[in-house]
Amino acid sequence: TGGFFYVLGKIEELLKEVTLKETKKKKIDAFLHEISSLLSAIPETPETELTDQAWLPKGVQVPFLQVPFSVKGKFRFVPPTELKVVGSYLLGTCIKPEINVDVAVTMPREIFQDKDNLNQRYHRKRALYLAHIAQQFSKEKLFGSVKFAYMNSNHLKPILLLRPQGSRAWDWGNTTPEPPTPHYNNSILCDTVLLSHLHFLSSAATDFPGMKDGLALLKVWLNQRQLSKGLGCFSGFLVSMLVAYLLMKRKIVKMMSGYQVLRSTLQFLATTDLSVTGISLAKDVDASLPVLDDFHQAFEVVFVDPSGLVNLCADMTASKYHQVQFEAKRSMEILDDRMVDGFQVLLMTAKPMLRAFDHVFHLKHASKLQGACKKMQLLNELMDRGGNYVATALPFVVSLLARGLAGRALLVAHSLPQIPEWSIDAEPPKHKDVGPLTFGLLFVPEFAASTLEKGPQADHPEALDFRTFWGEKSELRRFQDGSICEAVVWEADTICQKRLIPEQIVRHLLKLHADIPESSICYNGALLESVIRTGQKESGTGEEAMVSVVCSYDDLSRKLWNLKGLPLTVTAVQGVHPALRYTDVFPPIPMKPIYSFHTRIRTKHLLLPSEEKPCPAYIAPLKIICHMEGSGQWPQDKEAIKRIKAAFHLQLAELLQQQHQLVCRPAVTHTDVYKDGYVFRLQVAYHREPLILKEVVTPEGMLKYQDTEESRQLELETLHLPYLTSSLHGLQQQHPVFGSTCRLVKRWVCAQLLSDNISEECVDLLVAFLFLHPAPFTPPSSPQVGFLRFLDLLATFDWKNNPLIVNLNAGLTGEQAIKNKFVAARSRLPVMFIATPKDRWSSMWTQERPSVQILQRLLVLASESLRTLEEQLMDPQNSQDVKVTPWGEDVILV
Amino acid sequence: GLGPCRRASRCALWFLREKVGRGIAPASLYRLFSLLCVKDSLSRLFTRCGPVQSVEICDKPGPGEKKEKQTSKFFNRKTVTGFQVAYVVFRKPAGVQAAKTLSREGPLLISTESHPVKTGISKWIASYAASVVDREELKAEVDAYMQDYDKKIAEEEAKAAKQEGVPDEEGWVKVTRKGRKPGLPRTEAANLRMLEREKQKRARKELLNFYAWQHRETKREHIAQLRKKFEEDKQRIALMRAQRKFRPY
Incomplete structure (x- = not known):
């Protein structure tokens, strides 16, 4: 894949492609300045009860789901004390396609009262504050559009999206200083530490040019894998914090280049499971701070920020982290593989779920998860998540599936709930508006289609657990070794049905444990397979038919090897027909001639189809090459070789008929053998024949070899096609x-x-x-x-x-x-x-x-x-x- | 020209030209026909113009390159696709004249009720039946051919053995594989192998980096190589950039 410079050069070009140009930055800065002056000019409003929102003009709706509506507390708008650009723009790690400039607006202290951290009062005030700003800004000509959105699709965190006359998006969050119940608290805390995170990151980035490049590459890597958007995503901010952590732990040093930062970070992700051993950026050990174990109690994935209070991965499910980890592992293997163009594969290739996972299924109606929360008794968690039943149920549903598919699936992944932005005069989107949730399954090929789920022995204590997990599907079975165990047996007759056992499992478990009806699940596993279905009956997708062809062929080749009475031995029998490498679209089906449809011609041992009877079925001949031993007895003349081959065809037919009672029909170029309802077309080959066809004698009397059409054809048939067939046959086994x-x-x-x-x-x-x-x-x-x-x-x-x-x-x-x-x-x-x-x-x-x-x-x-x-x-x-x-x-x- | 033949589905072109002299008898017609046309139906069709002497079918219209006689029933049989040419040779020149005026009598039918041309399933059945080889016949032909072949080879070998070591009129002795001192086979591969061996031998004799100037030279070449590679890489990247290969999404 080229020299060192080539790899570096490509990375450099990619960075140029995704990072912001200097001229753009100037424009953005000017724009920010204007926003700042506009913001300080927004008039104050008189103090009102939180529930009294009559002061808000008609053109704007509060971007927050106010359920229940009644809550104590007062609110008034006061222009912000501080306006700060935070996040990737300032660090210079902001990359395309979505150039977002995060601006944090600090709400003045006087807006807040005691106990504002309770009952979503803080979030309400935050939303009202934002609504007022939105309403004021919507009148300005400066902006192309003013819209609301949820930050990382977290419905507690509305933000204001400002686009200049043009089309870029601008993010607005707002923050306040206030001190800390896990997810709810975490969401308040996050706002309080925005600025300190920025300082932390910018100190990490000073004198470290490689960090900027490394982060850009990491973000591209995450984007290509659809990991960087939605609720609980591995965001650009998170990956920046991770790089800062690695810097702190000296796994990364400031001398490193962008590529090295990428590599070290992937290496760390590949080898560390944050859902088991969390990490923390907090430096000093303060007894008042929670320890990592406390975080693990409350969250699935733990990465604590420098303050020691906030979990940066609070919304991430363990499954999502495992996916990140899996991707990192795979990427490390790719980087170490010299045969693969790592740059192209890691950074330039998108991995949408449909192409990345073996089976994909959709939960059509996210609202069904409300029932799931009830069924799984997650009411406390639901409160913690502010009523967001999708976010509440998701981790439980995923871990349920992961347990049910353990052994079959390498990875059970889910899409990240995403809520699109909405205009400021519209109601904020509900939880069900996340649209369908998509799940992806990546299989272990050896076990994915197994029909048996063997459980513990009947008298073991775990048996009860197994029974409750699988419900009535679990039954007692006696196994060959004499043990009596709990087991689940899935019904599937054909190979294609067996491939859909995971579907049975998914449907069964979701129904049993999460009350999700089958009609809400849209499972995309074998929708396309109908086009390769064979036969009139339910005979599957032809895979069994192919196996039976190959079995019959194997038997025939054994018989050929052991044939007695041939002057030369058979050195190799090789198939060339696509069915013998499992790639024939419709493999032949065993056929027996219907005698009454034929006229019998005894002298020739021939059944001739009758004109007035229905046309007999076509049996596609399966071509087989039969290599004969090389020997001095072979003539070295192309015409003579043809005769000898014909003689072999005659003799093979005779011997197969004598020794194995197979019906054979010899011809000049082949012998047809009727066996098990198939017709095999045997063709004898002599390995020197192509060479003899190529021989040319020059005028000087020198022997030269020159490809001719005939020799090329023969080589393809007797050399290359058998090789291809046996290689692909091997591939099918794997x-x-x-x-x-x-x-x-x-x-x-x-x-x-x-x-x-x-x-x-x-x-x-x-x-x-x-x-x-x-x-x-x-x-x-x-x-x-x-x-x-x-x-x-x-x-x-x-x-x-x-x-x-x-x-x-x-x-x-x-x-x-x-x-x-x-x-x-x-x-x-x-x-x-x-x-x-x-x-x-x-x-x-x-x-x-x-x-x-x-x-x-x-x-x-x-x-x-x-x-x-x-x-x-x-x-x-x-x-x-x-x-x-x-x-x-x-x-x-x- | 004449009207197209009705039953012959692929027959579209009809040419009529008188052929004089050159190879075939003077009174012959030449036409382009489709595959369905067979010898006897042609001769039957044209007897109405006069007695037909013979019908010859060949691949291309051309001056009487007499087809070499098909020697084998089984081997080297050419399967012809597309149009063929038939020469109808009349006994008398009047036949040709009559044929020229045929067009006015309406289309000629190859397949008639008394002599139908097989089509469709009956044709397939017939060709299937014809494809079945008679084992004894094939065996006999192969055996006969091989006997001839063996005899020919034996004769050649005897001849070669007699000439072995006998100088020709200029005094040269031909070296063969069979002789007392077998020479190298005269093949291209052997020639190449020998050249390669010579080259290696020469390379072994040369000393590498023995003199200071040799050393300098090698170094310079190495650097030039690196520089060339660098330039190549740069060009490749420039090309990829031009093709917008660096846009990740």
Whole structure:
């Protein structure tokens, strides 16, 4: 991936792309100045009861859910004592796409009374104060728009969003000095320490140019993983504090570059579980301050600020932190892997949930979580969260699922509740307005589809716990080793049903423990699989059919190996048909001829279809290459070799018929063998034949080898295709959904009417790439996610400037050489270039197809299909039946 | 030209030209036909113009390159796709004249009730039946061919053995693999291998960085290499920037 400078240079370019330009900053500063003068000019208001809000003009609504409405206390507006820019803008770590300048407004002391920290009085006053400012500002021409929003979607923290005539957003918080019950308290405390946090961060950032760059990179990293927005997110502020913590602990030093800061921070995240061992920025040990254990009692994730009072990760669920940790671990592996372009994968590739997780499901109605709170007896927690039932129930729901899917799922993640901004004359959004919540499951491929959930022995005390957790699904079972245990057995007959066992678990547990009805859950696991379903009956998605083909083939190849009476031994039997690498869209189904539909011709041992009877079923022949031992007996002449091969075909047919009673039909170029309802087409190969076809004698009498069309074809058939087939067969053993993904993809290509323009082997290799080089993802464990990533790969890969290197069997070293040679010879190479360990320079499966135009068309179709499909899959209100049949210019969904 | 043939679905082009001299007998017609046309139906069709001597079918229209005789029933059979050309040779020149005026009599039908051309499922059934190879026949042909081949090889070998070590008229002796002192095989690969070996031998003899100037030279080259790499990287980045490859979202 190039030299040292190349990597640094790329990082530098990225930083240039995301950071603010100097001219912009000047404009922003001038704008801030104007705001400041406007703010001090806002008139005071007379003192009124908190509940008496008649003084507020009509054009503005209090940005706060005032439930219950009645509360004691008085309020009046006094212009702020202080206006301070806080947060990333001042530190210079503010990055695109959302340039927010946080401005903290300090409410004067006289507004506050004793006990304002109780009953949300502080929050009310804060909201009223904000409402008044909003109303005054809405009259000014200076602003393009004046809107409310929740800070990190926390409904206790409304902020004012000011956009200048243009389009950037400006954040306004407001703060007051006041002293500290966990989440509620934390939300008040946060406001009190805004300024001190700023001082803390700016002291960390002095003489440390790498911090600014490092933070920008970390924020890009978080943004690409959708971790930096919403309630309980890993915000830019949080990551800044983390870097400051690492600086304090000397894990980072001020000499470090941006890249080193990124690396050290990821290293720390990868190895530290803040949901078990929290960290604190508080320096002095003050006996009056709470200790870390106290924080762990109250919060799932603990990161205490310098004051020792505030938990910066108060809203974060343990699941979200584990996701961050998982991503950090994965990223560290990627950075250490020399085969991967870390820059591209870590910082430039987005990981939306649909493409990152194997199964994704939506909770259609967040309001159902209200019932969940009741069912799970979370009323105290609900109060603590100010009535926000979504935030209250979420951690419990996630940990419930995590326990139910333990062993099956590597990660159970959830989307972060997000509330969009609203205009100042509208009612503030309710809790249910967070929209549907999305959950993502990442599977352990070996165990995800297991039908059995084995529990403790019946007489153990844990058995009761197991029974309450699984409800009536749990039953006593006797196992082969004689033990009698509690166990849950999930019903699933076919492989595709087994893949959906997690769905059964999710639905069962949510119903049982959280009162969430099945109709509220929209589970996207196998919606696309209907297009690869085979047969008339409920016979699954053809995966079983493929296994049965391969079994029959294995048996045949054993029989060939042990065939007696051949003059030369069989050295290798290799399949070349797609079904033998599990990628045939519709694998052959065993067929028996219906005798009454045929005329029997005894002399030729032949069944001929009758014209007046229904047409017999087509049995696709499965081609197999049978390599014969090399020997001096082989003639060295191409015509003679053809005859000898024909003789072998005759003899193979005869011997198989004699020794194994198989019906065979020899021909010149092959022998068809009818076995178990399949037809195998045996083709004999002699390893020197391609070489003999290439022989040319020059006028000087020198023997030269030159590729001819015939030799190329023969090599493809007898050398390269068998190799590809066996490699992909191996891949299927490691990744059970490889075949199904391939088949989905082929269906898609066919639906675009482009199947003639791209070879099947090329599609197989593209899909193999997704499994062999999944970074920044993990290898797909469901056909759907594999398919989505295929579309993304096709649409975003830079085919013009890069070869796609598929490291089959990990047999490749020196890929840089391939890249260099590729660049040097680009114009002479196929438009889509795929290199494998055995085919580094020629990209044999894409040589003739696709053409430039077809590739271009494919890319357009892929990105359009991806967009439409993702939209559908992310929208649970939409119809469940997703079928993509893009046709012509537009994508039509049926 | 003539009207298109009705039943032959792929037959669209008809040419009519008189051919004189050159290879085939004077009275011949040449036309482009679709695959469905077969020899006997053609000769049947054209007998109405006069007695037909023969019908020849070939891939391309062209002056009488006489097709070499198909020697094998099983091997090297070409499958033809697309249009073929048929030469209809009449016994008498009058036949050609008659054929020229055929167009006025309406379309010619290849498939008639008395001689139907097989189509659809019956054609497939027939071609399936035809594809089945007679084992004995194939075996016999292969055996015969191999006997000939073995004989030919044996003869050649005997001839080569006789000439072994015998100088030709200029006094040169041909070195073969079979001789007492087998020479290198005359292949490209062997040549390349030898060149490579020579190169290695030469490299082994040279001393590396022995003289001060050699040392300086190596160093300079190394730095030049680094500089070149640096420039290349810079260019690559500039190219990527131009393509907006650094926008993360």
